[in-house]
Amino acid sequence: MNTETKILKDIATLPVFSDLGTKELDGLLSLAQVRNYKKGKTLFRQGEEVTNLYFVIDGWVKVYKGSNSGDEAILQICGDGDILMAPSVFLDIPALASGQLVQDSKVLSLPAAAIRKEVTLNGKLAVNIIHSLSVYSQELIQKIEHSQLMTAAERVGWFLLKLSIQQSQGMQAVIKLPFDKSTIAAYLDMTPETFSRTLKQFKAKGFQIKSGTIVKPMPNALCGFCDEGLALECAAINCTMKTGRKTC
Amino acid sequence: MNTETKILKDIATLPVFSDLGTKELDGLLSLAQVRNYKKGKTLFRQGEEVTNLYFVIDGWVKVYKGSNSGDEAILQICGDGDILMAPSVFLDIPALASGQLVQDSKVLSLPAAAIRKEVTLNGKLAVNIIHSLSVYSQELIQKIEHSQLMTAAERVGWFLLKLSIQQSQGMQAVIKLPFDKSTIAAYLDMTPETFSRTLKQFKAKGFQIKSGTIVKPMPNALCGFCDEGLALECAAINCTMKTGRKTC
DNA sequence: GGTTTTTTTTGACATAGGTCAAGTCCATGA
DNA sequence: TCATGGACTTGACCTATGTCAAAAAAAACC
Structure with a gap:
């Protein structure tokens, strides 16, 4: 088994992709692209159109919002298995935040349009996404709690x-x-x-x-x-x- | 048309319920309960099992987390049309936060188990929920941004x-x-x-x-x-x- | 290996917002 | 209409954390 195949196999074990039909999963993952990026690389910028849903395979990506005065608020730092940009992808709106690597990382990209479409066709995927978004909301809630309390x-x-x-x-x-x-x-x-x-x-x-x-x-x-x-x-x-x- | 019927009709226009089949929608809403509560009423408490998904029909409900030292962090104040507790309902975990009315309000309750089940059966509902959770995440992100910047x-x-x-x-x-x-x-x-x-x-x-x-x-x-x-x-x-x- | 550059630490100081304690206002209800 | 209690305001003061500048430590580079 080559490295690429192994990585895709690992990806298939992520909660978002669990219990999907093999055919659907292969269809989705055939559109996926896995790449290594260097620390400092900006994956996407606040306000830009969102073309991909990203998954961190290995490494760390910070998701942050900049202010007019140059400060930034870090919303999360995504590690292995985390999904980036889900809300923007599913609402089909410009990126709410920017994403930048804080370490050299391996990242998977999945075309936003493809996943948006698949979600309407595949109920199990939709349920998985609901779970992911719920977990994501939990983390944001925790962050609010921490910063205030x-x-x-x-x-x-x-x-x-x-x-x-x-x-x-x-x-x-x-x-x-x-x-x-x-x-x-x-x-x-x-x-x-x-x-x-x-x-x-x-x-x-x-x-x-x-x-x-x-x-x-x-x-x-x-x-x-x-x-x-x-x-x-x-x-x-x-x-x-x-x-x-x-x-x- | 009596008041109860009218309210249910209004509810049917909420984004979460849009484009559902009439049958499915009626099935869900037949389990729904609409009630008026007084300001100060606690709808649910952090840590308790979540039995319902709530919708604010008319009024305001604050969702907050308490700290051990008695302070509280308000996560959101839900107004007309807002959904409460969605992450806890879909992850089937205890309430992440407490909910209390800050004004006399009319609130709709929908059994958590019913909506969890319906989401697995009804792809359109699932997609609507994905949208709602995405919007919810956006609001949390905004709150983080505000409190930090x-x-x-x-x-x-x-x-x-x-x-x-x-x-x-x-x-x-x-x-x-x-x-x-x-x-x-x-x-x-x-x-x-x-x-x-x-x-x-x-x-x-x-x-x-x-x-x-x-x-x-x-x-x-x-x-x-x-x-x-x-x-x-x-x-x-x-x-x-x-x-x-x-x-x- | 030593030099440059970046990151981190330290110190002195500033300040937004919190705390505590009186007041004052206002709504409620007799 | 007045009394009462809760909500809001005001003032004096405090403190956690931010700011700015400089030194020290690490990391990157030749």
Whole structure:
């Protein structure tokens, strides 16, 4: 099996494509294009017509909105398996946000018109898309909640916990920051300065921070930052630690 | 035609139900229940099982998440025609947020299980739901953008402009606040004090503010707060005013 | 390997908006 | 009509986080 075929096979396991007929899936994926892009590459720009639905195969893509004054609000940073631009594709409207790689990444593109059409023909695909959009909405809700209810330190702690869960099946102590600190800071709605000072607070609590790597003093050191959204993932890896605030 | 029948007929014109077969629509709506509730009534609570999909027929319902420290983040305030709880219903998970009326309102409930089932059977309904979720995502994105990129005064200006557009087909000068100022403040992610002080700034610019009514000094006084999201609605009412920042 | 460039950290300082505590206004209801 | 309680406003003050500038550390490049 060549690499291209293997990748398409992996893609077929994504939730959006699950339980589709083989024929329909092959039809869709025959229109798909998989490409590698360099960090910094802009995939699409706010206001432009949306020609593709994108899937991150491997890497990280930030989705953000710029303001007239040059600031930007990062809506999400999509990782492996994430879908980009779904709302714009299905409403057939210009891109609501811009998308730019924050790491070298492998990205799949699917023509917007094709997927719009297929959704009207294939009920199972439509249901899968409803699920994806629902999950996406959940993430946006979480982001609103975080930016309104949590302090900078809480947002950083939550983010580190999320990384920690993603990166280890058993809550190991080492966390690797997947992209620039300034990008993380922007994602967490704070300046790089604030992010840096916040990490210093973690250092004071026993965390070791060296360049892009962070080592927790104890495996459960971040459990105090667990929330509703992460609880499921915590449970999935049999993380039974408790915290003052919540069961993690 | 009695009142109940008339309401159901209105409901049938909602985007989510458009272009459904009469039979399917009647089947769904036969399970629907329309009720009037008083301001302050809690429709559903964060963490509880979701038994219904709700539609606001007439009134206002705030959807919010509470924090452990008692603060709350308002995700949206749903008005006429808006759908509540869609992500939780379609993922079949506990409510992500709580819902409470901020004005006496008429609300339609549709059993969650029924709509989940119908979506798998009726492709057109599924596509409509995809649209609704996409629009919902857009609104959440806008909220994130606002809370990160705009000052308190800008958020208030934007909100007043939105009300102004909703309330007049031709940009009249009078704006009526549809619910408590403290609720508006929370929705705009600020304290009642800040909201009050911000309104005072508007007063200084010629706005007349008396209890829950605001009168603009000029019909286009708020156009500087127009953004991408409102531009469409502005255009729809033939608002051709220009601002320093954007065409409204 | 050393030099340049970019990213991150640190310090000093500024400020938007929050907090707390009185007031004042207004709606409701007797 | 007045009394009462809740909603709103105002003032004084506070604090988390932003801003700006410079140093330090990493990363990229020759």
